[in-house]
Amino acid sequence: MLETVTKKEATVLFAGDSGDGIQLTGTQFTDTTALYGNDLNTFPNFPAEIRAPQGTLAGVSGFQIQFGSIDVFTPGDQCDVLVVMNAAALKTNLLLLKKGGIIIANTAGFDAKNLRLSKYEFNPLEDDFLSDYKVHSLDITKLTRNTLKESGSSLGQKEADRSKNMFVLGFIFWLFNRPLNNTIAFLETKFASKEGVKEANIGLLKAGYNFGETSETFSTQIEVKPARLKTGVYRNIQGNEAIAIGLIAAAKKSGLELFYGSYPITPASSLLHELSKHKNFGIKTFQAEDEIAAICSSIGASYGGALACTGSSGPGIALKGEALGLAMMLEIPLVIVNIQRGGPSTGLPTKTEQSDLLQAMFGRNGASPIPILAAASPSDCFQTAYDACKMALEHMTPVLLLSDGYIANGMEPWQFPTADSLKEIEHKIPKGPIEGNFLPYQRDKNLVRKWAIPGLKGYQHRIGGLEKEDLTGNVSYDPDNHEKMTEIRAQKINNIAHFLPNASIDSGHPNSKLAILGWGSTYGAIKTAVRDLNAEGIPAAHIHLKNLHPFPPNLKEVLEQYELVLVPEINDGQLIVLLKNKFDVVFEPLNKVKGLPFTSTEILRHVKTLNKALLC
Amino acid sequence: MLETVTKKEATVLFAGDSGDGIQLTGTQFTDTTALYGNDLNTFPNFPAEIRAPQGTLAGVSGFQIQFGSIDVFTPGDQCDVLVVMNAAALKTNLLLLKKGGIIIANTAGFDAKNLRLSKYEFNPLEDDFLSDYKVHSLDITKLTRNTLKESGSSLGQKEADRSKNMFVLGFIFWLFNRPLNNTIAFLETKFASKEGVKEANIGLLKAGYNFGETSETFSTQIEVKPARLKTGVYRNIQGNEAIAIGLIAAAKKSGLELFYGSYPITPASSLLHELSKHKNFGIKTFQAEDEIAAICSSIGASYGGALACTGSSGPGIALKGEALGLAMMLEIPLVIVNIQRGGPSTGLPTKTEQSDLLQAMFGRNGASPIPILAAASPSDCFQTAYDACKMALEHMTPVLLLSDGYIANGMEPWQFPTADSLKEIEHKIPKGPIEGNFLPYQRDKNLVRKWAIPGLKGYQHRIGGLEKEDLTGNVSYDPDNHEKMTEIRAQKINNIAHFLPNASIDSGHPNSKLAILGWGSTYGAIKTAVRDLNAEGIPAAHIHLKNLHPFPPNLKEVLEQYELVLVPEINDGQLIVLLKNKFDVVFEPLNKVKGLPFTSTEILRHVKTLNKALLC
Amino acid sequence: MLTTSNGETKRSGKDFATDQDVRWCPGCGDYSILKQVQSTLAETGLKNEDIVFISGIGCAARFPYYIESYGMHSIHGRAPAIATGLKISNPNLSIWVATGDGDCLSIGGNHLIHVLRRNPDLNIIMFNNEIYGLTKGQYSPTSPIGTISKSSPSGSLDTPFSPLKLCMGAEATFIARSMDRDPVHLRTTLLEANQHQGTSFVEVYQNCNVFNDGAFFQYSDKKSKADTTIILEQNQPLLFGEEKEKGIILDGFQPKVVHLGEAVGHADLWVHDAYDPVKASLITQYFDDPNNDLPKPFGIIFKKERPTYESLIIEQMNASKSAKGEEHLDALLSGENTWTVS
Amino acid sequence: MLTTSNGETKRSGKDFATDQDVRWCPGCGDYSILKQVQSTLAETGLKNEDIVFISGIGCAARFPYYIESYGMHSIHGRAPAIATGLKISNPNLSIWVATGDGDCLSIGGNHLIHVLRRNPDLNIIMFNNEIYGLTKGQYSPTSPIGTISKSSPSGSLDTPFSPLKLCMGAEATFIARSMDRDPVHLRTTLLEANQHQGTSFVEVYQNCNVFNDGAFFQYSDKKSKADTTIILEQNQPLLFGEEKEKGIILDGFQPKVVHLGEAVGHADLWVHDAYDPVKASLITQYFDDPNNDLPKPFGIIFKKERPTYESLIIEQMNASKSAKGEEHLDALLSGENTWTVS
Numbered sequence A, B: 001m002l003e004t005v006t007k008k009e010a011t012v013l014f015a016g017d018s019g020d021g022i023q024l025t026g027t028q029f030t031d032t033t034a035l036y037g038n039d040l041n042t043f044p045n046f047p048a049e050i051r052a053p054q055g056t057l058a059g060v061s062g063f064q065i066q067f068g069s070i071d072v073f074t075p076g077d078q079c080d081v082l083v084v085m086n087a088a089a090l091k092t093n094l095l096l097l098k099k100g101g102i103i104i105a106n107t108a109g110f111d112a113k114n115l116r117l118s119k120y121e122f123n124p125l126e127d128d129f130l131s132d133y134k135v136h137s138l139d140i141t142k143l144t145r146n147t148l149k150e151s152g153s154s155l156g157q158k159e160a161d162r163s164k165n166m167f168v169l170g171f172i173f174w175l176f177n178r179p180l181n182n183t184i185a186f187l188e189t190k191f192a193s194k195e196g197v198k199e200a201n202i203g204l205l206k207a208g209y210n211f212g213e214t215s216e217t218f219s220t221q222i223e224v225k226p227a228r229l230k231t232g233v234y235r236n237i238q239g240n241e242a243i244a245i246g247l248i249a250a251a252k253k254s255g256l257e258l259f260y261g262s263y264p265i266t267p268a269s270s271l272l273h274e275l276s277k278h279k280n281f282g283i284k285t286f287q288a289e290d291e292i293a294a295i296c297s298s299i300g301a302s303y304g305g306a307l308a309c310t311g312s313s314g315p316g317i318a319l320k321g322e323a324l325g326l327a328m329m330l331e332i333p334l335v336i337v338n339i340q341r342g343g344p345s346t347g348l349p350t351k352t353e354q355s356d357l358l359q360a361m362f363g364r365n366g367a368s369p370i371p372i373l374a375a376a377s378p379s380d381c382f383q384t385a386y387d388a389c390k391m392a393l394e395h396m397t398p399v400l401l402l403s404d405g406y407i408a409n410g411m412e413p414w415q416f417p418t419a420d421s422l423k424e425i426e427h428k429i430p431k432g433p434i435e436g437n438f439l440p441y442q443r444d445k446n447l448v449r450k451w452a453i454p455g456l457k458g459y460q461h462r463i464g465g466l467e468k469e470d471l472t473g474n475v476s477y478d479p480d481n482h483e484k485m486t487e488i489r490a491q492k493i494n495n496i497a498h499f500l501p502n503a504s505i506d507s508g509h510p511n512s513k514l515a516i517l518g519w520g521s522t523y524g525a526i527k528t529a530v531r532d533l534n535a536e537g538i539p540a541a542h543i544h545l546k547n548l549h550p551f552p553p554n555l556k557e558v559l560e561q562y563e564l565v566l567v568p569e570i571n572d573g574q575l576i577v578l579l580k581n582k583f584d585v586v587f588e589p590l591n592k593v594k595g596l597p598f599t600s601t602e603i604l605r606h607v608k609t610l611n612k613a614l615l616c
Numbered sequence C, D: 001m002l003t004t005s006n007g008e009t010k011r012s013g014k015d016f017a018t019d020q021d022v023r024w025c026p027g028c029g030d031y032s033i034l035k036q037v038q039s040t041l042a043e044t045g046l047k048n049e050d051i052v053f054i055s056g057i058g059c060a061a062r063f064p065y066y067i068e069s070y071g072m073h074s075i076h077g078r079a080p081a082i083a084t085g086l087k088i089s090n091p092n093l094s095i096w097v098a099t100g101d102g103d104c105l106s107i108g109g110n111h112l113i114h115v116l117r118r119n120p121d122l123n124i125i126m127f128n129n130e131i132y133g134l135t136k137g138q139y140s141p142t143s144p145i146g147t148i149s150k151s152s153p154s155g156s157l158d159t160p161f162s163p164l165k166l167c168m169g170a171e172a173t174f175i176a177r178s179m180d181r182d183p184v185h186l187r188t189t190l191l192e193a194n195q196h197q198g199t200s201f202v203e204v205y206q207n208c209n210v211f212n213d214g215a216f217f218q219y220s221d222k223k224s225k226a227d228t229t230i231i232l233e234q235n236q237p238l239l240f241g242e243e244k245e246k247g248i249i250l251d252g253f254q255p256k257v258v259h260l261g262e263a264v265g266h267a268d269l270w271v272h273d274a275y276d277p278v279k280a281s282l283i284t285q286y287f288d289d290p291n292n293d294l295p296k297p298f299g300i301i302f303k304k305e306r307p308t309y310e311s312l313i314i315e316q317m318n319a320s321k322s323a324k325g326e327e328h329l330d331a332l333l334s335g336e337n338t339w340t341v342s
């Protein structure tokens, strides 16, 4: 008899060889899940190699999704269902499966060759090895071939085998009792011109679903009810896509053209890819010869009156340091995006980390203050990119925007705004003809200078990287002027604090002794941990910083309320250096440097090791 | 009647047009002063332009020297004697003259044209303008021409006028009752092949001296007795020269060849110039196409078994960030010298600053720990460079050495060591044939790996910038390995602390409540200030840090003894960020960002503004 | 501004001078270049506000301060990259890059070769003094082997670039050479560079009288000039010498000096054609090699029509606009797959 | 290691293989290049420990991991600079640079042109797949105009470099081209590159079957190969075609394809001479221009003897030693002017 178990949230991890179509499967499952109304969060985990030899551990690709009827902030610490297309996928991911979880294994991926490549000395499906789990071994490859044979499909064997992911997807749709129509529509568009492939894929999807229904492999379906999300219209979004849209939106709202100068680098390249698709928005993308040319072309574009942006990851950002100093000295608007990855040096390009914060703060010669913002989640990337542009344009300064590999590729539902609802952005291009002499370094009350772009009559002026005289911008070696200008530049950035929202408690207990202070992509894990702590009766508050330089104006008061501020970071402790420099508060670091995001459990467990007196 | 006034110390500032031979005059005066036995300290101050138009304010070149019968640690806050060859020189330097000080002015440099170019509306020599000073106006140009005419010199007028600095020098020698023989010997060598020029210069030197003796311009000679320096043999030395010698000495003592890869930049270029003169020491200098190639060629040379060094200044160091991360990851020995200058961006290339400390600490992507040393004075540059090489070779790590424009060009007497007395340096190149498998990332108890250089049979291995597996050095994406390696790299650098001398009080009161903690070139000013404070009965101690990362092991205990630690820096407050991150002590910044070194008076005055309770 | 007899205003170089003190060493060749550039700008009829000078770092790179236009004295070697971004974002501007041999060919070499292949409409003036001036006299990538300088006290060992040959290799569409001491030639060359649609590269020999005095005097000295230089003019035979009594013929691929007379006449001579890439290659290959005893060529050596980078970008943008329709921010925000929670 | 019949040990490619899993995509052209390099190393007689492979970043740049020698997988674009320092410090090593078209010509372009002019004895192998492989498919500086890639969804706009032409412009002393799919030719070419004293630049066409599959198949495909390629051999006429029935003549400066027959015979054909810089220029100029319908040349295109950089450095060092005498550290420490305080 078919039972239905209802769960508040569930986590599924699809894993297989790079060639197995895992990412597509995951994305389709995600879309349907979103349309169904669950809250969700995903984490694709690519292999480092483009295409490592089939069947090897290095070649495993994974896609994890957590979805729920309650709010979901992370892709899940451990999964309920693990789908593995071969032995290597099992080996690399088994630790991520909950005790008692479900394994769906493609037995065709556990033949002698696959076992050897994945360095199993035995077949884990065949003895007691997996007795802690509920294992369902299916020869998906054979099921696929048979399905297609029966339907008289014209697909060759290679192509047929490549479609087996649709069988799996259908099966999982059945397991969670989800409709197929969205994926069918997707396949119809995707293979519109390839009738045979389209038919085969749709057929397999349905076959997988039906197999679930009829084969009695499972006696239980899992139900995860729709979440009570805020009412409104939603879409799914990945972090880098959200940044791209945020930049375009800021350009539109400010009435400027967007220029994006970049040199490809993992995991920032998709920003360039995404933006270069939108030429119809008047966007100019420029693939430069290197990162230095990328930022320099952006400086040129900004000088010329564009909303200019350059993006990269750690090693590329290191190369931009000198030019970043120039942009700071020129006091022109520029957004620099760093999609952080595992460092140092080339490091772990496909892994995530938050270890470029201090580089953002100090990675240039001299006193060179630049505001820093960090995005907290895939959808938050939109608003943060938008805010970075607004800050750059309204305060005439380069702005550093930090994201990371985790949220760049992760996906979540987003209640997107309408164009009208976006904050207005003003820029400092002088309107109307010049009166009197133009002083390029004359400032308004916020210490912001004008953006006199070439072509404007009467505003001709010369700027550069040498120290400038106050007001005139002429080269000046005067000692007092240098000190004054250094102070003005610092003050100008500090003034931005007045325009920032106050720091506040994101969630959690209002009167706890313990605060957990995060920044960037640790958002979901901290939020979940705090929710779970509070549920266990342990008081803790979650504060999340979007503005890392300058800090929100009230941060001092907020932090001083707590006896201990725990600072989880996916690095060796970087925010904490900045905090200690400013505040006389007891901070405790919680660091993870594994190229992986925090799980909420890790944070929760750490909190429980703290002095009990703090946890009441 | 001729009187003699005896002074403990005196400061003379020579100033004139770039073409007036000011630097030569200053150096000659310095040499003779040193040979006479004074302690001394100098500060040359070049114009930013190569050759600004004659007579302009921008074209003024200065050379300041303080010398004494007591210890002298700075070039003097204000001067006793100001020699000005033209009006512009007076205008730019008058503020540096003590009330009641002596001005020796070349009236020929105060003609209408010079007055206009120096933006004087009147002739400052001619009215009461300088009544606070003792002014001696001499037409040095005319005196020079006459001298030469009388001696029947064959020099043309242009050449003759160019020698007028020798007349001045002779005159100043007389004023301080110094012998001419050293400068005469110098002129004889310098102009050995140019009989006429030689005769003229020597003649003028003597004429200047005699003019002092006979003209009754002055009724007073100034006597500054020899200092009671430690017995021994001395020479004068400039900071960059000392670094060059330090590098060569380290190469010799370690038995390695020195490779210096660099790209010219003010004020680091003279390192390249100096080293390229010493090819007979087996030194290879390489002028690279840019700073990135400079450090990369040095990485290649280090990989190949040379003692490798690369030097630059702020903007160039910014460009080296990515490659520095590679060197750190490779764990190979490399010394990176930063002769800091006024920042940010191109900044003030000819001015001094200490504003690249945080760049040194954090100017790379990821967690990328590198030791940092700073030199405190021109002569200290030798030992610091030597120590940096020793540290790099013995701990297999890149090491950052910070100096700055002030001490790079400044000069002081140096009791140089003998080659034998220098500490031994060991390197980690394996001796003898390999046994078993070579593990490139196997470490000794200090976590230091071997330096297996190409050519060594059996040690073949591959390294790179991707994260490495512990021991084998193979590429590894393993999460736990990444965390482990990150910790090992940090710990390895922290371990260096065990090899550092303890921090201790450099001078001053042993039980004061106030400590003044400095680093780098503020040494002399702080030391002088503390001496003067103590002399006034105000207790204060001076602690000076050579090792900025890691800190000396006992720094915590030392600092915790004080109620307040004042941290003077020629920047916006950088060391203090590192201190606050580590120690729970009350620090107070004292910052100067004028492109100029501290005067001891500035520090002394600031101390006097502190809470009186601290000053007892 | 001058007013001519018929009431038209004619602009002069002075209209392009700024109030800044010019801070090169007295006697520096840069002064002459500055003057000729200012005069050329006056001749072009360009408005001050539509002109931008971008430079890197070096003595040459101080140039922007002295031109009454927009200007940026940027960082070492990066001017071509900055200028590319500026041109793409603002194609109506007349953009000039002022750079030195170190700035352009040493640290900036990569940006140079890439800007040339992309071909945005820029004018690059490279002041070649075969030395690093601003940093006080180190050898540069154009210094001849054996150059004694501060960083090469026993002589430099690096084979220098021939800048024009390098540019040919990098797909340049306009290369020319002129000289500080030949004002008229310099002005003509700059005018043509300005007219060329695409990246124009003009090498200007410039005397650094402090650190490399006289490096090019043989090409300006009255006595030697006629024999050591050859002025290239389109469709004209290669003639030189005091009386234009000498010429260049091609012996196979080999350019050779001949004396005109009975054996060889004008008709036998190499005729300059800047549109011929092979001739241009031969010129940059042979004439700049000090081993060949040939006169130094000045003038426009190569020229080619190729669409500018910015025109291609705009074309592609417009094509995309007409293919996909004008943009709608709301459509972008919502994407293609949405759902409603109610 | 193989032992031949007469007891000599003959080394094979296997002696240069490491224990590392090779991690290129199945089917990638890099595999073939790896094999040929290993075989070539065996043929050179070099000892494993005297060989160093330096690479930057990219798929190609993973090369060092797979060669049993010393190796460094450094950072993007910088391998030529690292190799230069290594060669200067340790001239006895046999140093090879493995690099991609992006690594070498995009971010690394400046180091490439400077290493070529300096001419240290290095072998640079540039894997040209006309794409960025490792970053998953963006166009590169060698991608033809109009290339559709992740970063150029409507087609790239940048005129590509001809790598060999660029090298000629940068004073290279050895340039050659070969291909992943022609193992014998590749080995021969690499052997010659290794023998050349100075910087050898070898462009190797390499198939990226994932992001740019088939870019060069016309040059290896049995059907088209004979007509689309021409193998250059020293002192041999330029012949190609299935039956070697076609050849290249020079019409003025213009290379033209001719059919051999009565009108034109072998004697009329262009004879390859790698030592002739003009011929080399013409080859890089004309044959790589897709507008000219000429076969693609493979082989050694240019070669020139010029002292290596490291030999000049050592010479200068020795000269200084014999002029100034051997060094004395104590003399250096004391300098020339000392005084004694007693």
Ligand SMILES: Cc1ncc(C[n+]2csc(CCOP(=O)(O)OP(=O)(O)O)c2C)c(N)n1
Pocket: B263, B264, B265, B266, B291, B315, B316, B319, B346, C057, C058, C059, C060, C061, C076, C099, C100, C101, C102, C103, C104, C127, C129, C131, C132, C133, C134, C135, C140
């Ligand atoms: C990143 C960086 N590296 C080095 C320098 C120092 N620097 C300034 S100009 C220059 C070279 C100048 O030579 P060139 O470009 O030929 O110009 P010139 O002064 O001869 O006109 C150098 C090395 C710098 N300012 N920035």
Ligand SMILES: Cc1ncc(C[n+]2csc(CCOP(=O)(O)OP(=O)(O)O)c2C)c(N)n1
Pocket: A263, A264, A265, A266, A291, A315, A316, A319, A346, D057, D058, D059, D060, D061, D075, D076, D099, D100, D101, D102, D103, D104, D127, D129, D131, D132, D133, D134, D135, D140
């Ligand atoms: C400083 C820096 N910028 C960018 C990257 C990203 N990146 C790695 S390889 C590569 C290009 C690879 O192309 P190519 O050199 O042609 O090698 P292929 O992968 O095609 O063999 C890029 C852009 C990087 N690793 N470091």
Ligand code: SF4
Pocket: B050, B051, C023, C024, C025, C027, C028, C029, C030, C059, C060, C129, C133, C134, C207, C208, C209, C210, C211
């Ligand atoms: S150093 Fe040379 S190039 Fe620079 S301004 Fe002086 S003369 Fe001109």
Ligand code: SF4
Pocket: A050, A051, D023, D024, D025, D027, D028, D029, D030, D059, D060, D129, D133, D134, D207, D208, D209, D210, D211
């Ligand atoms: S991406 Fe292309 S070049 Fe890279 S390994 Fe795969 S097939 Fe080869």
Ligand SMILES: [Mg+2]
Pocket: C058, C100, C101, C102, C127, C128, C129, C130, C131, C132, C133, C140
């Ligand atoms: Mg120059």
Ligand SMILES: [Mg+2]
Pocket: D058, D100, D101, D102, D127, D128, D129, D130, D131, D132, D133, D140
């Ligand atoms: Mg490639």
